[in-house]
Amino acid sequence: GQNIDQPTEMTATEGAIVQINCTYQTSGFNGLFWYQQHAGEAPTFLSYNVLDGLEEKGRFSSFLSRSKGYSYLLLKELQMKDSASYLCALLSNYQLIWGAGTKLIIKP
Amino acid sequence: DTEVTQTPKHLVMGMTNKKSLKCEQHMGHRAMYWYKQKAKKPPELMFVYSYEKLSINESVPSRFSPECPNSSLLNLHLHALQPEDSALYLCASSQLLDRPYEQYFGPGTRLTVT
Numbered sequence: 284g285q286n287i288d289q290p291t292e293m294t295a296t297e298g299a300i301v302q303i304n305c306t307y308q309t310s311g312f313n314g315l316f317w318y319q320q321h322a323g324e325a326p327t328f329l330s331y332n333v334l335d336g337l338e339e340k341g342r343f344s345s346f347l348s349r350s351k352g353y354s355y356l357l358l359k360e361l362q363m364k365d366s367a368s369y370l371c372a373l374l375s376n377y378q379l380i381w382g383a384g385t386k387l388i389i390k391p
Numbered sequence: 392d393t394e395v396t397q398t399p400k401h402l403v404m405g406m407t408n409k410k411s412l413k414c415e416q417h418m419g420h421r422a423m424y425w426y427k428q429k430a431k432k433p434p435e436l437m438f439v440y441s442y443e444k445l446s447i448n449e450s451v452p453s454r455f456s457p458e459c460p461n462s463s464l465l466n467l468h469l470h471a472l473q474p475e476d477s478a479l480y481l482c483a484s485s486q487l488l489d490r491p492y493e494q495y496f497g498p499g500t501r502l503t504v505t
Contacts, residue, residue, distance in 0.1 A: 313491045314491035316493060316494075323479075323501075324498065324499075325481055325496035325497060325498050325499050326434065326481075326496050327496070328493040328494070328495065331491070331493055333491055370433055372433075374491050377488055377489050377490075377491075378436065378439075378447070379436070379494065381433035381434055382433060383432070383433055384431075384433055
C-alpha cells in the first residue's frame with residue numbers, strides 16, 4: 284500500500300526560509316509532486332521530482348531521495364501570500380496519492 | 392492556454408434535484424479527473440478518464456455519474472445527493488494518464504446539498 288506523512292501545521296516569519304518535509308512508502312513510484320492550495324481555492328502545481336536531487340524554481344525548491352522515501356519543499360524569502368496549505372502528492376501506478384497537507388502560517 | 396474551467400462556481404441543490412457540473416480544457420490533455428474535497432482534507436479521487444474512456448472509478452456511489460462527451464469536456468451528473476455530499480468538486484486534467492505529468496486543476500464547484 285501507500286502512505287504519506289507531512290506535518291499538519293508550520294509557522295514561519297516573513298522573509299525567512301522554511302522547509303516542509305514529506306515521507307512516503309509505496310510499492311510503485313512514478314514521481315513526487317508538490318501543490319499549493321489557498322483556502323477555498325483549487326490546488327496549483329509547484330514542482331515535481333522523479334529523480335533524486337534538487338529541483339529549483341525561483342523561490343521554491345523541491346528535493347527527493349527515493350531510497351529514503353523522503354522529499355522536502357523549500358520556500359525562500361517568505362511572503363505573506365505564501366500562507367497556504369502545501370500538499371505532497373505521490374504518483375504511484377500513475378495515480379496521485381495525496382498527503383493531508385501542511386498548513387503554513389506566515390507571521391510579519 | 393493552461394486553464395481548466397468549471398461551471399457553476401457555486402451550486403445549492405435539494406436531495407431530489409438533478410444537476411450537472413461541467414469542466415472544460417483546451418490544452419489537448421487526454422486525461423481528465425474528478426475529485427471531491429472536504430474542508431481541511433486533501434482531494435479524493437472519484438473518476439479518471441483517459442482518451443474519453445472511463446479508466447478509474449474509485450467506488451463512487453451511483454448518484455454521481457460522470458460523462459466525457461469529447462476530449463475537451465467532462466461532466467458530472469448529480470442525482471438524489473445526500474447532505475454529506477456537500478464539498479468542493481474539482482476537475483483536473485493532465486497530458487496523459489500513464490506518464491508522470493502534472494495535473495492542472497479548475498477552480499472547483501462549491502456544492503451544498505440541502
